[in-house]
Amino acid sequence: MNRLGTVLVVLGFSIFLAIPFLTTHTLTKSIITKEFNSDEKTTIATKAFEPVIEKTVSTWQLLSATGKAITEVNETAIANYSFSTENITRLENLAHNNSLNAKSIEALWGKENFKVIAFKNYGNWLFGREFGSDAELESNIKQVTDNIAQYEVIPKKGIDKYAAKSLKYNLAKHSITGLLHTNALLFLLLTFGLAVIGGLLMLQSYMAEKPGIKNNGTFFHPAKSRKWLGIIIGTLLISFYVLLYFFPEYMVGWIRLTDSISYKLSGSEAGQFFLYGFMYTVSMLVMGARMLAKYRHNNYQLIRTGSVMFFQTIFAFLIPEILVRLNQPYFDFKNAWPLDYDFFFDFELNKLIAGGNLGMFMLVWGITFSLIAVPIFTYFYGKRWYCSWVCGCGGLAETVGDPFRQLSDKSLRAWKIERYMIYSVLVFAVVMTIGVLYTYFTGASELLGINTFSMRQVYGAFIGAGFSGVVGTGFYPVMGNRVWCRFGCPLAAYMGIVQKFKSRFKITTNGGQCISCGNCSTYCEMGIDVRAYAQRGENIVRASCVGCGVCAAVCPRGVLKLENDSNTNRVNTANFVRK
């Protein structure tokens, strides 16, 4: 059973990895027309695409042709719409004669001319100006014409960076043909289907054993102890995240597989984040089932694992898709600011405000949830109610990441780095949100001299994508399964402060029973040196503890108990051990 399961999982994964290489595209004129939404660009692009048009090509061939077409379109736009050397000489002459003004350039090229309108916007500060030298004059005019090329010609008459990204993706996604296109469902079964069935069969190895703590061989395992399989898994995960966030156009084959499911749920085609959500949920369900099998003797683990599986499937995956089908804003009710860092971004707020009654409800819900419910629940139950019962990131860590929990760093040094990092991210998230809201309400683009738009771009790229995705999950097999939650999550930082100073939650140490074996510390995914407290008979109250309960489960002497208790005695030292 176990062996068959392994074979199916490996097979499913291999086919999955082969898909980008099996994906073929046939580009037609109508696709080009549709994606290059202007006649002018379409004509140029169609010509540039000549060698691949109506031919079966790979994703790489298609994307390289697309790159060339975009360059072609842009070069043509520059040639047609920006100032030529000759044009510039004329401008310089005008300036020499002290007659560089709206009238004179209109007279040169006409009032409605693209260049003229642009120059009046970008260059009006030059009108009527005296220049100290020819060099200064030249460089000033050059600066204006360059700006026009970059900010007017390319975006309006050509294709800018952002447009190029979605153009590449759309062309690739909509031109898929051949085997994969006609047999998408079959391939879905051959990849996800096989892997899921295989994964479930592998659970047999847990079920075959009697219930109890099953960590035999963990540190001999090639994946669980930073050996070759761990390195491979980490590399694949990191590559996946890099593609997802930065090069989704190369993932279109995978995305195609999930189209049919996306249509069923939201009524529209799948995008990269639908694929991601689908994979995320499916892996969490399979690996969640593994947790259920592994800890079937432990009700705390069963209930909390069931809970994260439920919240991921229903709240993070299904409800938002169904909302879209009902023409309502896409919304994850269980996500809380500041983990949900873009909740207060203008486009999000506008989306909710435009979303009618339900949208307004979502707005109020989101604010109440984040600012009132989160601290109150954390007061009563500790941050575990969210981190290891509800949260999607936490849910992934507790299921898919469980095999790697023992790899977290327990050193004092790591704890120090953790505190610096996580509170910096929290401060960053708060400052960014204040800035973004300031811009939203006042219209001013800067707060204290910092551009709020670039602030949120930096946050999105480095924290949102880079940290929580690439590093947070990609490094599971190296640094354990809570890298993001421990070093980066601003919501965890925020709840951690509540937990540390004002919460009923604690881990009680059972008198003098600790034998300092170290199982608790080793299996703490947050890298807390639990033993350091337990062996002194001291209760454990740490900001980072997510209350997964695994320390209490693996302790061979029944020393630890997660409790919500009155605030007295939060840290006490048992009489049996003097400090």
Added chain:
Amino acid sequence: MHIVIIGNGIAGITTARHIRKLSDYKVTVISSESEYFFSRTALMYIYMGHLKFEHTQPYENWFWKKNKIDLVFDRVTDINTENQSLSLQSGKLIGYDKLVLALGSTPRPLPTLGAELKGVQSLYSKQDLELLEDTKGIKQAVIIGGGLIGIELAEMLHSRGVHVTLAVREKQYWDIVLPPEEAEMVGKHIISRGIDLRLNTTVESINGSSKVESVTLGTGEVLECQFAGATIGVVPNIKFIENTAIATNRGILVDELLQTNVKNMYAIGDCAEIKQPTKGRRAIEAVWYTGRIMGESLAQTLCGTPTPYNPGIWFNSAKFVDLEYQTYGDVPAKIDGDLTSMFWSEEKPERGLRIVYEKATMKVRGFNALGLRLRHELCDEWIATGKTIDFVLENLEALNFDPEFYKKFASQVTSQFKTLA
């Protein structure tokens, strides 16, 4: 003042740490087993792949230097009690003002024929664990002697797919300590986990030419095996001081301040034998926390506050494969005289609870828990303050230390006892 401690186990290391907290005395700890302190109790988890050796070290390696505790990785070969100095195997001499002996135990040697063969060993030290890696690829093993280390060794080998026979002399598993019901439960559990437990079984001889090949039981049955575990208990590790002036019996004799008969010399942990143990305690108790409490008490004494060793009410815990065991107070294997008890158990989940109390006064005296967890501080307090069995039954839920959402046991226990009464 220079305090030298021989032995970097829990007893010696606790002393060193607490001396450092209380004073600026120079502290040196000598051990020939490992460079740094590790938890002996966790050796089994390394073999089973739950932990790596580094995880069994409760303090990071920089800790010792930072706290100015000098570590010497060497063996003490001789103690000169006259001029207060130690000779080390490396030839070095170390003088001391006070000497703490924290030498630990050593496995009781197996008197059986063939005990010297290769593949016959015990489990006590780091070196034993390393030697145990020779079991790679073997098929069968016989463990001789039941007790706590015996079952650990059995579980370890079993976890690597070795067929393990656990040969135990007693009628029921560990019945010199456990009352019959608990002993039977534990025995059944061990068998259910795939270990071939043989009760009432003695071992005649271990056979083989150079390596162990088989074991002959008292019944004449011959068990083929490539490994034989010798786990018939431990004894204080005092061989190298036998010819000195230090007074010993089974262990090194100490008074309530943990002083030996020799001036400026103390003994703690597994190797110490208390001349007059406090009520309910034995003279030698080879368990983890007694070493720790001795270390804490001795550090106080050495730093100017004479503090008699008082371990309080007995407690202990263990785990038999998947079955946890905790005990508090007096729970003798044979409960008679002025003591009586109540025992409750169920099969699913596998668990049991015994409450011992005095017949005459109804005062509670001890608890045994199997497959469930009890709150140490409350058990201790209730025993110390002489709560009656009625009180205990009424408030039993407060003792429950099981994880959240576990099936509760208090009402079941109480109702069974009520119907009996």
